[in-house]
Amino acid sequence: MSRNRRSDRLVIWVCSLAVLAGSAALLGWFAVGAVDHVTADDRPATITDVSGPGTRAPTGNNRDGRTISFRLEDGSEHAAATESRWFWWPDEGDTIHVHETSAGDWTVSEDFSWLRTLGFSAVLLLPWIFALLKAWEWVERTARPERWEAKQREERDRRRLARKGRQR
Incomplete structure (x- = not known):
């Protein structure tokens, strides 16, 4: 990352929204093809x-x-x-x-091909699943900051202990 972290965050947000919009457009295209085929x-x-x-x-x-x-x-x-x-x-x-x-x-x-349609649709849903997980993480962090910090502290301690155990 560059020194200007604010612009990096903006670029990340814009790229993420572009990926989500692109995957939504392709999902819509696959859905139209599937509906045309079924009807x-x-x-x-x-x-x-x-x-x-x-x-x-x-x-x-x-x-x-x-x-x-x-x-x-x-x-x-x-x-x-x-x-x-x-x-x-x-x-x-x-x-x-x-x-x-x-x-x-x-x-x-x-x-x-139903296999091709469902496979590509599943791949195109991955960015949306990732976005939902990140949104859930953000809600959890802002709604319960104490619980979030406790979970982060526990995770850091667990990793530190695992690292120390491996070094011995």
Whole structure:
């Protein structure tokens, strides 16, 4: 920290608020995607053609999408672009579920991953949990200063005794 500790605290607060705002925005984006997926009017379809890169390389870059052509139950033919995923390799003749997002624009429901959505959401909740713990600590410190000081003193004594025990 620099000598001007007041500005350091301001920078920490601004950065913390930026991280919380960013994680809230991404959580909202994931929530909208999950709600769109759950409320979609899915229709069964049969895959007629899979084109595009279908590599299973462990490069971590799964943005190399595919175009899946499919036939609905009414016999109409359509196509939709999908992202390649690790454990989903569509093949001709497979049944998938699709929904129409706008006129002529189709989305494949199997492209949605609950595991990815829940995992990223859990990661994005970590800054909020940390912020809640810090807020709880601040409330505890300001509401009961005597108890706070006693806990801090006990912790320092415990660490000091542990350090002395290790040195012998």
